[in-house]
Amino acid sequence: MTRLLFPLLLVAAAISVEAAESKTDVAQAIQGTPEIDGKIDDAWKKAPAVHVNKPITDLLAIDPKEIATAAVQFMYDDEHLYALWIVKDSALSADSSDDWAQDSVELVLDKNHQGSTFYEDEDAQYRVNFEGKLSGQGAGYDAGDLKAATVKTDIGYIVEMAIRIDNTELKTGAKLGLELQVNDDHDSGSRDAIAKWHHTEDDSWEDTSNFGTLELK
Ligand code: BGC
Ligand code: CA
Numbered sequence: 001m002t003r004l005l006f007p008l009l010l011v012a013a014a015i016s017v018e019a020a021e022s023k024t025d026v027a028q029a030i031q032g033t034p035e036i037d038g039k040i041d042d043a044w045k046k047a048p049a050v051h052v053n054k055p056i057t058d059l060l061a062i063d064p065k066e067i068a069t070a071a072v073q074f075m076y077d078d079e080h081l082y083a084l085w086i087v088k089d090s091a092l093s094a095d096s097s098d099d100w101a102q103d104s105v106e107l108v109l110d111k112n113h114q115g116s117t118f119y120e121d122e123d124a125q126y127r128v129n130f131e132g133k134l135s136g137q138g139a140g141y142d143a144g145d146l147k148a149a150t151v152k153t154d155i156g157y158i159v160e161m162a163i164r165i166d167n168t169e170l171k172t173g174a175k176l177g178l179e180l181q182v183n184d185d186h187d188s189g190s191r192d193a194i195a196k197w198h199h200t201e202d203d204s205w206e207d208t209s210n211f212g213t214l215e216l217k
Helices: 002-023 042-046
Strands: 026-031 049-052 069-076 080-088 104-110 123-129 134-137 146-152 156-164 175-184 193-196 212-216
Touching (some): 042 069, 069 175, 080 104, 080 175, 104 156, 123 146, 134 146
Parallel strands (some): 026 069
Antiparallel strands (some): 069 080, 104 123, 104 175, 123 134, 146 156, 175 193, 175 212
16 A cells, blocks of 8 residues: 555655646736726736746845735736736835836736747837836837836735737737746845746846746636
């Protein structure tokens, strides 16, 4: 009995490790059209969350236990991708003159899912700071495509984003390349930490080859 049970346990352990790993590779968006007001509509309750909590070790200036992190959920309709970010950040700052060094969230999209090592025409970086200031970069970034609402909370802030997408069909089964990032100015007036969802280097703004996948359900 024990002789049989042991290999079975090993197989079960291997399967559960694989399931845990694949969770950080794939995020899912459900159909829906939320109001972009920073309030959490009921529709969000059905959208699965992914966690943006892996520090970029090379750039870490504070205790990893103190870095800003986020849980993110997604919805989509014919024209937009929506993301709801619940950010945990104990000290909010927009002191830096660089948008990417202020307390902010970033969603980067490889809309044709090519995984290129440079930004193709449709690849774009969308950023929103905790005060609702919008910014972005990349060949596919058009400021008119991004809308957001932010609300401060006891634990940090909420960002609700709408990204207009007109060069990729948003339909069930479609897959896009995705990375998520939280920038954290803890107390220095510059960036003290970056937390990411998938890849743990600061390269997502120029290289889409290490993105995870967003599946439209
Ligand atoms: C990166 C910065 C980079 C900026 C460019 C951010 O996501 O973390 O290092 O300079 O994007 O837009
Ligand atoms: Ca902060």
